[in-house]
Amino acid sequence: MRSRASTFLLSTFRGKDNEEPRRPNSKDITTEGHEEPGPEKFVIALLGPSGVGKSSFIAHATGQNVKIGHLLSSCTDTIDIFEKRRSDGKVIVFVDTPGYDLADKNPNRVLNLLTQWLKSQSANGVRVNLNAILFFHRITDNRMPVATQSHINRFEKLVGKRGAPKRILLITTMWDEVEHHTGESREEQLSREFWKKFLDGGSSIRRFWRSGTSAWEILNPLVGGVSNDGFPLPSVLDNVFQEELEDELELDADQALSTMEQIYHEQQRLLEKLQAVVQLPNGKQTDVLKEVLAEEKKVSGKLGSLLHRLKRQNHRWFHLRHTD
Ligand SMILES: Nc1nc2c(ncn2[C@@H]2O[C@H](COP(=O)(O)OP(=O)(O)O)[C@@H](O)[C@H]2O)c(=O)[nH]1
Ligand SMILES: [Mg+2]
Structure with missing residues (x-):
């Protein structure tokens, strides 16, 4: 049976430097027609430099017309929010972050934007958590960009303890552009060096094959795997740190x-x-x-x-x- 899936671009969020700060608005991540408390929401942030395939992933996962190849968005502090309702009723919220350019070694820009957005979503004492992070990397790149390394290092310090690394995945893209054995040996290198700490904590590296099926093969275990943890779903960010972030903001x-x-x-x-x-x-x-x-x-x-x-x-x- 066909699922009653609904997806749409819910909103574009700009950092507080770009426009008037928005009042907390719980409607922002509430699917139209659903009364509070609403369905269970699983919030996933997609991170990585511009042009790695973050928006393409969302487009394939949601079947929606997501803006692809908008390199200019890397200069603007905006994030786009998309929702997809699974057939089991769970709603997946995709947070498409601005890709940093490769010279951008300050990880705070994206982090600030994410925390501002999380705060703007938290209303009536209900905090919206970040439940998973997908870091994107092109397997065609033979080096890990310094910018990505500093972003990962920063997040590594913010990651909460309880099972969080399991919900932080490294997604490799552009497999169609690389000789298979070259891709495999790069993937092996990623797991030995760059992604080792996360792997040790229970994370994994997943290949994205540019299709809806491939996207959901990655997403389903991620979303399903936390259902026993209760509601609200646990945050991947350390809770204490999440509270202190205000002071950390640049x-x-x-x-x-x-x-x-x-x-x-x-x-x-x-x-x-x-x-x-x-x-x-x-x-x-x-x-x-x-x-x-x-x-x-x-x-x-x-x-x-x-x-x-x-x-x-x-x-x-x-x-x-x-x-x-
Ligand atoms: N060959 C190939 N191109 C891809 C793949 N994923 C994305 N692209 C292309 O790469 C460009 C950047 O993709 P986009 O999703 O906008 O990247 P973002 O900046 O990370 O959101 C677009 O032209 C996409 O069509 C892939 O797996 N293989
Ligand atoms: Mg994009």
């Missing part, structure tokens, strides 16, 4: 400048308050001084944490520049 120059401006104005206001103290009767002076001191402590704290974040960020960038 500050850009505009954000840093506006926080500094805010601190400057608060300090000016405190200075004026302090100057006015001399005009006050003796008995009142102590009270106001205490008040100013307490406020100044808070403002200094804000400045301290801003400096700490900027220093840490600078250190991270320095580290990335020197680990080529």
Whole structure:
């Protein structure tokens, strides 16, 4: 019997730098016509450089007209969301992330975008988790791009403990473009070196043969394999870390400048308050001084944490520049 599958591009999400931050909106990942609590959702993010076949995978898995070969999207911070309902009622949410270009060694851009999206989906105290990650790699590439390595290294630190590596797969593409034995020996090398840690944790490397059948051969065990873990489904990202990510988000120059401006104005206001103290009767002076001191402590704290974040960020960038 034909399944009542429904798929459509649900939304395009832009990072908060590109547009007004969106209010959490649970409808975004709710299939039309379904009342809350709604069907079980399994959220999968597809990651990898531009042109590795992420969008093609979604197109084959969903049968939908997904934009293929849009290299320009690597420059824009947008992710596209697609849903597919399986015949068992489970809904698979595909998160198509912007491919990074091969010179992009800062993994935080895609990570920030993903966490912003996850947050925007979490509403009414229900957190939307990332349930699986598919990393894409062209088997025609004889080297692992440095950018991919730094993305994987970053994710490796964020991965939650409980069975998470099982839900982080390396998907190899472009098998039709390579001599079979060359592909096989590259795959073997990937499992010995690059993907070894994940394999040790229970992950696997899967070939994508550019068809719907091949996509679902990869997806079904992934989605089916967590059904005993209860609902909500477990996140592949470490939960503690997911909460701390807010603070981990990269500050850009505009954000840093506006926080500094805010601190400057608060300090000016405190200075004026302090100057006015001399005009006050003796008995009142102590009270106001205490008040100013307490406020100044808070403002200094804000400045301290801003400096700490900027220093840490600078250190991270320095580290990335020197680990080529
Ligand atoms: N030969 C071949 N081409 C592919 C394969 N997968 C994707 N492509 C092509 O590679 C280009 C980039 O694919 P796309 O899915 O847009 O990659 P994305 O940037 O990772 O989303 C498109 O022209 C696809 O048609 C594959 O397995 N074999
Ligand atoms: Mg794409």
